[in-house]
Amino acid sequence: MKKIVVKFGGSNLRRPEDIDRVVNVVQTYQRPLVLVVSAFFGITNALVACVQAAKEGAGKLSALAESRDYTLTLRALKKEILDANIADLRQRASTEAALNARLDQLERFLTGIHYIGDVPDFVNDVILSYGERLSSLLLTAVLQSRGIAAREALPEDIGLFTDGVFGNAACDFEASAAQVSAALAGDGIVVVPGFYGVSRDGKTTLFGRGGSDYSAASIARCIGAESLDVWKDVDGFLSADPGAVEAPHSIARLHYLEAAELSYFGAKILHPRTVEPLFDQAIPIRILNITRPDLGLHAFTVIDGERTVTHDVVKSVSSTDDVAILKLHGPGVGFKPGILAEVTSTLDRNGINIKSVLTAQTAINVLLSREHLDAAYEALATHHMAGVVEVSRNDAVAIVAVVGDGVLDASNVGSAIASRALSAALAGGVRVTMSAAGASEVAAYMLVDRQDRRLALSLIHAEFFNAK
Incomplete structure (x- = not known):
């Protein structure tokens, strides 16, 4: 059986009592599983802040004390979770000792940053992986305390190898598949911490922020899983953000490409790279809601390779304000050979990812994550390029996208989708900076003034869904 x-x-892991819901879900399956877990809510962000504080406060006793205070806070939190979920005193004590041993390791890394005043990439990745390492150890112990046969399996022990890129690694499936499959075979429950793998030389490498989804998908590919079940606290993918529109509906089925684009353009259900390992493997992704135990294993959204063009084409409207525009001005930048290659090479050397590029005769517009805008501006503004007379930046924008198979299909109603979305936004007073279609066969998007993002989302959603 797969x-x-x-x-x-x-x-799913915000409060000590949430562990109980996870255990109930595991029991509902009544079959061997591989569980991939994230850090408890907020822990990774706190670790990021802790690393930065340790680096900035190098040599200061106050900064060292802050790092130790944080590990003390983690010890108290984990003890609270243990007390709420493990009744047997002996098992509780042994689990607490194991958790404290990992927290001792974390504290040593943070102390090392304090003394050297720097954070090498491999140290940063291993520190940020500790949220998941603590979750997997704790959940394994709780499952065992409920009489469930469970064991923990760390990525470094099962051979989940990566390409060795720190901070945003990719799984090396050729190196990993056989070892991972063998290590996770057998009955019972295997609990794996998400978010990281290991390079060929054994160093921890992260799969990017939110990368536990990618971890789970990579493992699913390695073992040829029956499905990847992702438990959320919402009813799957929706036609829009419920905080921005009234009564969005659940989407029962999506193609891998549609799910990837929705995630890329702001939907918080999956990490954008989750479908990447499964795209050619015919392994479906099922989205379930942990707050609806009455529905058992009901999947609100199933993501697979089946392509379906609905009558109204658009399946969801998504948005994000994690975008900024870096613009290169010059009377001939769109025509002069080599400028775009020089731009992309310069940004790549500085570790900056490009979301999209839109060109004209007098300007090149580079879309980036907002957090990378200042670094990208400094890299290009100080790098002389023939034909570029000015470099400007704008972070007061947001993306709104319509997603659905057939959006760019000229043979049917899809050919009018992008113009309908743009017209609806403009008619409602949305300030549109630019509009684009063609980069993806299942999505079209526009950049709007950031203050108009919710308005644009509401207007476009109404255009395509109110009639339904």
Whole structure:
């Protein structure tokens, strides 16, 4: 029997009592599983802040004390979770000792940053992985305390190898598949911490922020899983953000490409790279809601390779304000050979990812994550390029995208989708900076003034869904 890979994210792990819901879900399956877990909600962000504080406060006793205070806070939190979920005093004590041993390791890394005043990439990645390492150890112990046969399996022990890129690694499936499959075979429950793998030389490498989804998908591919089940606290993918529109509906089925684009353009259900390992493997992704125990294993959204063009084409409207525009001005920048290659090479050397590029005769517009805008501006403004007379930046924008198979299909109603979305936004007073279609066969998007993002989302959603 093929195993199911089950992913529990930080949204499932906010409070000590949430562990009980996770255990109930595991019991509902009544079959061997591979569980992939994220850090408890907020832990990774706190570790990021802790690393930065340790680096900035190098040599200061106050900064060292702050790092130790944080590990003390973590010890108290984990003890609270243990007390709420493990009744047997002996098992509780042994689990607490194991958790404290890992927290001792974390504290030594933070102390090392304090003394050297720097954070090498490999140290940063291993520190940020500790949220998941603590979750997997703790959940394994709780499952065992409930009489469930469970064991923990760390990525470094099962051979989940990566390409060795720190901070944003990719799984090396050729090196990993056989070892991971063998290590996770057998009955019972296997609990794996998400978010990281290991390079060929054994160093921890992260799969990027939110990368536990990618971890789970990579493991599902390695073992040829029956499905990847992702448990959330919402009813799957929706037609829009419920905080921005009234009564969005659940989407029962999506193609891998549609799910990837929705995630890329701001939907918080999956990490954008989750479908990447499964795209050619015919392994479906099922989105379930942990707050609806009455529905058992009902999947609100199933993501697979089946392409379906609905009558109204658009399946969801998504948005994000994690975008900024870096603009290169010059009377001939769109025509002069080599400028775009020089721009992309310069940004790549500085570790800056490009979301999209839109060109004209007098300007090149580079879309980036907002957090990379200042670094990108400094890299290009100080790098002389023939034909570029000015470099400007704008972070007061947001993306709104319509997603659905057939959006760019000229043979049917899809050919009018992008113009309908743009017209609806403009008619409602939305300030549109630019509009684009063609980069993806299932999505079209526009950049709007950031203050108009919710308005644009509401207007475009109404255009395509109110009639339904």
